[in-house]
Amino acid sequence: MVVVMRPGASLEEIEGVCEVIHRHELESLLMPGSVMAIGIPSAIPTDLRDPLEQRIQILPGVSKVTQVSRSYKLASREFRPDSTIVEIGDVRFGGPEVVVMAGPCSIESYDQLKRSAQIVKASGATVLRGGAFKPRTSPYAFQGLADEGLRIMKRVGHEVGIKTISEVMSPDMVGLVADHVDILQIGARSMQNFPLLIEAGKSRHPVMLKRGPSATIDEFMLAAEYLLAHGNSKVLLCERGVHPLDRTYTRNTLDLSAVPVLKEISHLPVIVDPSHGVGVAKYVPTMACAAIASGADGLMVEVHPNPREALSDAAQALSPEAFESMMQKLAVFAEVSGRLCTPKRVGP
Amino acid sequence: MVVVMRPGASLEEIEGVCEVIHRHELESLLMPGSVMAIGIPSAIPTDLRDPLEQRIQILPGVSKVTQVSRSYKLASREFRPDSTIVEIGDVRFGGPEVVVMAGPCSIESYDQLKRSAQIVKASGATVLRGGAFKPRTSPYAFQGLADEGLRIMKRVGHEVGIKTISEVMSPDMVGLVADHVDILQIGARSMQNFPLLIEAGKSRHPVMLKRGPSATIDEFMLAAEYLLAHGNSKVLLCERGVHPLDRTYTRNTLDLSAVPVLKEISHLPVIVDPSHGVGVAKYVPTMACAAIASGADGLMVEVHPNPREALSDAAQALSPEAFESMMQKLAVFAEVSGRLCTPKRVGP
Amino acid sequence: MVVVMRPGASLEEIEGVCEVIHRHELESLLMPGSVMAIGIPSAIPTDLRDPLEQRIQILPGVSKVTQVSRSYKLASREFRPDSTIVEIGDVRFGGPEVVVMAGPCSIESYDQLKRSAQIVKASGATVLRGGAFKPRTSPYAFQGLADEGLRIMKRVGHEVGIKTISEVMSPDMVGLVADHVDILQIGARSMQNFPLLIEAGKSRHPVMLKRGPSATIDEFMLAAEYLLAHGNSKVLLCERGVHPLDRTYTRNTLDLSAVPVLKEISHLPVIVDPSHGVGVAKYVPTMACAAIASGADGLMVEVHPNPREALSDAAQALSPEAFESMMQKLAVFAEVSGRLCTPKRVGP
Amino acid sequence: MVVVMRPGASLEEIEGVCEVIHRHELESLLMPGSVMAIGIPSAIPTDLRDPLEQRIQILPGVSKVTQVSRSYKLASREFRPDSTIVEIGDVRFGGPEVVVMAGPCSIESYDQLKRSAQIVKASGATVLRGGAFKPRTSPYAFQGLADEGLRIMKRVGHEVGIKTISEVMSPDMVGLVADHVDILQIGARSMQNFPLLIEAGKSRHPVMLKRGPSATIDEFMLAAEYLLAHGNSKVLLCERGVHPLDRTYTRNTLDLSAVPVLKEISHLPVIVDPSHGVGVAKYVPTMACAAIASGADGLMVEVHPNPREALSDAAQALSPEAFESMMQKLAVFAEVSGRLCTPKRVGP
Secondary structure (H helix, E strand, C coil): EEEEEEEEEHHHCCCCCCCCHCCCCCEEEEEEECCEEEEEECCHHHHHHHHHHHHHHHHCCEEEEECCCCCCCEEEEEEEECCCCCCEEEEEEECCEEEEECCCCCCCCHHHHHHHHHHHHHCCCCEEECECCCCCCCCCCCCCCCCHHHHHHHHHHHCCCCCEEEEEECHHHHHHHHHHCCCCEHHHHHHHCCCHHHHHHHCCCCCEEEEEECCHHHHHHHHHHHHHHHHCCCCCEEEECCCCCCCCCCEEEECCCCHHHHHHHCCCCCCCCCHHHHHHHHHHHHHHHHHCCCCCEEEEEEECCHHHHHHCHHHEEHHHHHHHHHHHHHHHHHHHHEEEEEEHHHHC | EEEEEECCCCCCHHHHHHHHHHHCCCCCCCCCCCCCCCECCCCCCCHHHHHHCCCCCCCCEEEEECCCCCCCCCEECCCCCCCCCCCCCCEEEECCEEEEEEEEEECHHHHHHHHHHHHHHCCCCCCEEECCCCCCCCCCCCCCHHHHHHHHHHHHHHHHCEEEEEEEECCHHHHHHHHHHHEEEECHHHHHCHHHHHHHHHHHHHHEECCCCCCCCHHHHHHHHHHHHHHCCCEEEEECCCCCCCCCCCCCEEECHHHHHHHEEEECCCCCHHHEEEEEEEEHHHHHHHHHCCCCCCCEECCCCCHHHHCCHHHHEEHHHHHHHHHHHHHHHHHHCCCCEEEHHHCC | CEEEEECCCCCCHHHHHHHCCCCCCCEEEECCCCCCCCEEECCCCCCHHHEEEEHHHHHCCCCECCCCCCCCCCCCCCCCCCCEEEEEECCCEECEEEEEEEEECCCCCCCHHHHHHHHHHCCCEEECCCEEECCCCCCCCCCCCCCCHHHHHHHHHHHHHHEEEEEEHHHHHHHHHHHHCCEEEEEEHCCCCCCHHHHHHHHHCCEEECCCCCCHHHHHHHHHHHHHHHHCCCCEECCCCEEECCCCCCEECCCCCCCHHHHHEEECCECCCCCHHHCCCHHHHHHHHHHCCCCEEEEEEEECHHHHHCCCCCHCCHHHHEEEEEEEEHHHHHHCCCCCEEHHHHHH | EEEEECCCCHHHHHHHHHHHHHHHCCCCEEEEECCEEEECCCCHHHHHHHHHHHHHHHHCCCCEECCCCCCCCCHHHHHCCCCCCCECCCCCCCCCCCEEECCCCCCCCCCCCCCHHHHHCCCCCEEEEEEECCCCCCCCCCCCCHHHHHHHHHHHHHCCCCCCEECCCHHHHHHHHHHHHHHHEEEEHCCCCCHHHHHHHHHCCCCCEEEEEEEEHHHHHHHHHHHHHCCCEEEEEEEEEECCCCCCCCCCCCCCCCCHHHHHEEEEEECHHHHHHHCHHHHHHHHHHHHHCCCEEEEEEEEECHHEEECCHHHHCCCHHHHHHHHHHHHHHHHHHCCCHHHHCCCC
């Protein structure tokens, strides 16, 4: 059960609700956000549910009482029937627009990122991606430019006029990364890094949360719930492929049916990352179109000015030409899906 | 290495090629088809490859010699660069058309199947599906009408004027099923039923082979290779979902990235079955559109005149209204994918 | 609910029970076996269960009525609390003995099989394995000696004095294989070959059923239920590894926790096949010991007189020396597990 | 290629090696440890390998040069053929002893942990486990006592005379946790939390690294490589179950074949956690015995003074009686595996 308070409810009113909950030997949980909500995480005896709802409904400061059947609450559509729109400047996730985030796997230099930003913006992408801290499977692989990369990204974002996203890998870095980019990315391997989720939640900075490679939908939703329960309502969900049957042809299995499932059970915007999802550049444009058809609110795609020279994930980065061509196709698929896609707006 | 003979090559010419192969202590394998091909299944020493190719190339009756790097040969695009078109009357798989096969999970009665056939044909599907023999996980579930179901399907197919497809589950039934339907379906759980593959191969009747729930792409291709190596070139590949991380929201994980992979490595048409792939009717139309966007040559979809009364797989069957609505959407997605889709032709 | 009839119950008594079931608008299902049982496969309304049980309990010919909560009935321990002992001559599965079945992957010749039989018998194995029909992933791999292999196996079994097991791959071959070997093996890729399960069930010949590579425990139990529901009570369950995360080091992931689970939920003997389970000979003895420790009633192990010359699965076959050494270890592990193992008895 | 320097090699000698490496346009990587090693992470042209090895071999300060074929180097047995013994006081991992680590999932109070410590020590366990920071899937589940829990563990460890292990979840907490417990645990969900691995590596405090739920063996080894490459050689590998086919009967699939694989490819001790591996208390003792049989160097098991009252993971905790009984069995299995197990030594 979740009790949503009215905007501006007083501390006294909030305590009044908690007191009633405690009187029934139930635990209460404060879930701050744009308005305060009070959750009852434990199971409520069946015969107590309706009387308790009625009892709380009439308390001062209470806006509504919702009985949520799932283990995640704030992230569910039962709790919030309307789709959440995450707005970052003039970029809107979760509305009719399909937002494309694109850029190199790693920030390698100012020149490389600036060229990338110009290329992706010219093709209609509105968010620039790029890794400053890279989660590399091997300790001997390129680990990213770290702070220097963040500074480059901030500068390029301003100069080119494009929003930015970059990964944060540990809780103590949340503040630093949030100071430099518009959206924090929490990677697949960090999906259940709970201290990181808590810090990113408290930061209230927009966050894109990637699904872990063997995470069930419920585990994914509960990870998002951490962000929401700690006060952050600007959360994007990102499907990026699950552990595959084998890796002969693709790096992961892109689970596109997760898109309609997530759109139904959650009010949060859903992004698809076909670059990591398949891991092979030649299949990315096709799967990006399929992601749009499956109802995705946005895409994250790897583009590199010169894929052969990329310091990481070279095999999955699109060339500028392939990206431009993909964007043209995406616009058409977005249109027939009843969506907008930025290439339409930048076209001649 | 595969040696493709000229059409009408004589037995002597074929034996001449085999003799040269054997002289190098290699094994030869006859692969009959529209033309005879002779494969060398074992590895050829590196320094022998080029001289052997040149030696065979000039033998009488030889059309071309191909060095195939994969474990499957006849099913690979290396062997046959052009896409195979499987024609069944005026239904063509693998060309510009997107073919929709639809109908109930099980054939329950003449009336049920006839109504189904009329419904799906009216919406633009050109093949009627329906199970006479049902592979049911539980021995206590409805097992299908068997021979009676086949007779119903043949009659309905003729009366309504629609091609038909139905599953065959054992090698001794191949002849019987082939006598009653236009396309044999080999189900996911039979993908590695090798005696069945051999019989279906020998029958030369069109076959749709479904991918097993934990089959890798190579295992899937090798199962198709059985059909081709036994003389059947009318083979459709069908992706129908792989074993999922869990079954809370979907029955399987539809692996749409298999579509562009299969289209690249094989010349055979690729079908997607979103009904089994997700197992939940409400997600089927979305995933059908995504399948078209991923490049599928056709779809197999479950439709029931009255899903609530279906004797099997009720949860995943579309109602006639939902199917009609989906077909309208599919036509649009097919068009922007540069494909044709039958609803366009039956429209006003 | 399952109604177990007394031995020798009359047709009239059986029909009497069915009539009562039908009067409550429920379906009945005859499950012949050593005694006739009558199942009610569909769900029974909660408030009807106890009255119905009492009503049936007093009918003539009824031995007992069991309310089984699982989807499989005859295979469950709820239905038969005592462990089933499958006896084949003096080989007993499911009792205190740990039975070892061993031999080559494929029957290659009379000499090869005879030497194999002598080797495995000398080390204490009591069942000889060997494939006459081989389910090979590639159509170009060695496919087995077929009928000739079966005749060799029958002859060797008699000459050496050892029980035999071989795989049957299609329903029309059940009779032939049963005429030549003591135990029918149904392979992992045939676990849901339902026509085959039905024929093997009807044959009443002992059957070892292997778990499919992505089969859940319930799917495995329901496959066994097919055998039981068609009259065969001599069923062995075999865990042989599930689809792995990758194949760099092992061919499959041997799921040993399936052993205590199966022993708890079912009364049937449980066998483990570490050879296919890991697919690498050097790990087989270790995993065989672990299988004993996990409670397995038997093992199936590949041994070849000369593994390097094996025509199939060479990488996973033990040499005679490695097998002998493993058997010594197994005997010790069996003993501390409170089990008997044949090497003890053949020792000096 | 890895160049191992002599103990006490001078900075000049190290630089001399790097210079030769760089002269061949290769990158060098310093891998500090008990002795300095210098790795060449990138691929070396085939024809350069032998001359380069010979060239470096004779440089001053060089002890040996190893050509390592795997992507992980320091963790491989190619690099260090002898098994590593991790010693923590008189507890030795990787030698003949089988070490049992046991205790509650969460530290709930001083009394609960003290009773747990006394129980597990009395039965022969030599390390006490207990979570202060709990990685809980749901934000609404019990999150642990945090710092207070660490203080309780330190006190109980001293009072009872038992070594301790507890999980660390973020890099900034490494120092704090290392101050309070003898072994840092890095959980399955943190296996690829690279900033955490780096800090735990630098700390040189003993670490037990758990395998991620869908981590391949190579990914697991590369995570261990992070610890080693940052200077920590006291690393324990822990198999704790991989993502299962379904969760009807067990929480995960315990991959025991990983044990002989890891023992072969790595010199590091291998621990098995059957409690998380199966997640059901009744199966834990059986799987613990199987783990010993598979060659594990140690076990981690959940025990709670009163499992029904446990605040987390109640379903998988053993009661004191079940634990004592399991320890008796383990001692027998350890003995027949040629290992020592502590219950033998504490017995009467």
